Amino acid sequence: xxxxxxxxxxxxxxxxxxxxxxxxxxxxxxxxxxxxxxxxxxxxxxxxxxxxxxxxxxxxxxxxxxxxxxxxxxxxxxxxxxxxxxxxxxxxxxxxxxxxxxxxxxxxxxxxxxxxxxxxxxxxxxxxxxxxxxxxxxxxxxxxxxxxxxxxxxxxxxxxxxxxxxxxxxxxxxxxxxxxxxxxxxxxxxxxxxxxxxxxxxxxxxxxxxxxxxxxxxxxxxxxxxxxxxxxxxxxxxxxxxxxxxxxxxxxxxxxxxxxxxxxxxxxxxxxxxxxxxxxxxxxxxxxxxxxxxxxxxxxxxxxxxxxxxxxxxxxxxxxxxxxxxxxxxxxxxxxxxxxxxxxxxxxxxxxxxxxxxxxxxxxxxxxxxxxxxxxxxxxxxxxxxxxxxxxxxxxxxxxxxxxxxxxxxxxxxxxxxxxxxxxxxxxxxxxxxxxxxxxxxxxxxxxxxxxxxxxxxxxxxxxxxxxxxxxxxxxxxxxxxxxxxxxxxxxxxxxxxxxxxxxx
Ligand code: KIV
Ligand code: ZN
Numbered sequence: 363x364x365x366x367x368x369x370x371x372x373x374x375x376x377x378x379x380x381x382x383x384x385x386x387x388x389x390x391x392x393x394x395x396x397x398x399x400x401x402x403x404x405x406x407x408x409x410x411x412x413x414x415x416x417x418x419x420x421x422x423x424x425x426x427x428x429x430x431x432x433x434x435x436x437x438x439x440x441x442x443x444x445x446x447x448x449x450x451x452x453x454x455x456x457x458x459x460x461x462x463x464x465x466x467x468x469x470x471x472x473x474x475x476x477x478x479x480x481x482x483x484x485x486x487x488x489x490x491x492x493x494x495x496x497x498x499x500x501x502x503x504x505x506x507x508x509x510x511x512x513x514x515x516x517x518x519x520x521x522x523x524x525x526x527x528x529x530x531x532x533x534x535x536x537x538x539x540x541x542x543x544x545x546x547x548x549x550x551x552x553x554x555x556x557x558x559x560x561x562x563x564x565x566x567x568x569x570x571x572x573x574x575x576x577x578x579x580x581x582x583x584x585x586x587x588x589x590x591x592x593x594x595x596x597x598x599x600x601x602x603x604x605x606x607x608x609x610x611x612x613x614x615x616x617x618x619x620x621x622x623x624x625x626x627x628x629x630x631x632x633x634x635x636x637x638x639x640x641x642x643x644x645x646x647x648x649x650x651x652x653x654x655x656x657x658x659x660x661x662x663x664x665x666x667x668x669x670x671x672x673x674x675x676x677x678x679x680x681x682x683x684x685x686x687x688x689x690x691x692x693x694x695x696x697x698x699x700x701x702x703x704x705x706x707x708x709x710x711x712x713x714x715x716x717x718x719x720x721x722x723x724x725x726x727x728x729x730x731x732x733x734x735x736x737x738x739x740x741x742x743x744x745x746x747x748x749x750x751x752x753x754x755x756x757x758x759x760x761x762x763x764x765x766x767x768x769x770x771x772x773x774x775x776x777x778x779x780x781x782x783x784x785x786x787x788x789x790x791x792x793x794x795x796x797x798x799x800x801x802x803x804x805x806x807x808x809x810x811x812x813x814x815x816x817x818x819x820x821x822x823x824x825x826x827x828x829x830x831x832x833x834x835x836x837x838x839x840x841x842x843x844x845x846x847x848x849x850x851x852x853x854x855x856x857x858x859x860x861x862x863x864x865x866x867x
Contacts, residue, residue, distance in 0.1 A: 493525030536569025544579030685736025
């Protein structure tokens with residue numbers, strides 16, 4: 363029988379976290395894992411347990427809590443790594459080990475300094491070792507797309523014979539092209555005699571911007587698992603983006619004739635969650651979940667959309683959970699009930715106390731901003747989440763600046779019920795604000811990155827600030843939203859400090 367289901371293997375927490383500067387806290391990783399499970403991901407690669415105690419603990423923690431998806435850990439072809447994965451995924455209901463070993467000439471000669479025979483022996487030995495302890499084994503010949511075909515077929519046949527149940531074909535350096543990568547997969551399907559006993563998987567990097575196209579090329583030629591990440595984050599230029607691959611398969615089911623288990627309405631929320639945890643802003647023009655992905659600027663297009671949506675839209679924004687930005691959703695006179703209802707429509711249900719606080723913020727925002735859109739509501743609720751377990755809270759902020767006066771900021775901050783007010787000047791209002799906050803918290807945070815974006819359009823839009831700071835050698839991401847950009851900056855800074863304090867505890 364023809365298998366039309368493509369399994370989705372998410373590696374946001376492993377390869378995604380390998381993106382420079384994308385370190386996530388254990389709590390953020392668990393929160394993302396829960397969302398991946400809710401999204402319907404088949405396999406979650408939660409980390410590389412042998413690489414550090416933190417990674418081991420994170421994989422263990424994910425394995426303990428995830429029930430519906432397989433939880434997987436990465437290992438090199440050595441017993442120490444394999445043992446670490448076996449221990450780390452032990453509590454999982456459904457578990458997998460992912461073993462990798464480089465196979466291309468360039469890696470064998472310069473990195474591993476081993477012959478092809480030695481590599482096959484190592485791979486077989488490690489798969490056999492793992493198979494005695496676990497049923498679900500994935501093997502990756504690293505740099506497969508640059509590996510000599512005959513050797514690739516030989517090692518795949520050997521590891522399948524040794525017990526591998528999935529063979530993953532990494533385009534490790536993002537060098538391949540859709541036709542070439544598709545041909546690699548077709549070649550494997552044709553020339554590896556026991557391939558029927560394993561699932562073929564794709565794993566493509568985006569160095570040439572071809573990761574999604576290459577993955578789809580693989581799927582067209584028989585791959586039935588795709589390895590990918592949310593927002594396409596990952597080593598160097600990143601991995602194949604899950605939302606793009608899944609929506610291509612769904613939107614063009616007429617062409618691919620395939621499906622996945624993914625609940626696509628979750629994409630927008632999980633994309634924001636990953637962006638929040640890593641501090642990587644999603645570009646506005648990013649396919650599927652970028653802020654402009656469903657915005658129509660041209661008058662001709664707007665006219666077409668009003669007459670018939672399908673004239674210029676190939677997907678329904680609601681199908682990927684993008685909040686509506688057309689039309690006013692709530693205003694100054696909307697009540698708590700309407701507010702709660704609207705949040706429910708966005709898939710957000712808050713406990714009563716959090717709802718009260720979010721509603722108060724909504725009212726506050728409605729006083730400053732005429733039109734409140736779904737995106738504003740999402741930003742309010744996310745800000746709310748930041749405030750829930752905080753050591754420090756911004757009570758008041760006064761900022762004065764001008765062309766000919768030194769910027770000065772006065773902040774009042776609540777710390778465990780005690781309010782403190784401090785004033786500072788600086789090179790600019792943000793600098794002055796951060797110095798004032800620092801003199802309250804007595805925590806020196808070194809600002810590594812600062813970015814601001816408007817949540818919606820218009821002069822009165824909410825500004826969302828994302829920062830990356832180093833505190834006592836730890837990198838922490840902070841986010842804050844407000845119609846006042848200095849206040850949003852202050853909230854982002856305090857959010858980072860609160861996260862640091864919580865992590866230290
Ligand atoms: O890109 C790669 O080759 C990898 C392997 C560990 C599968 O991430
Ligand atoms: Zn990779």
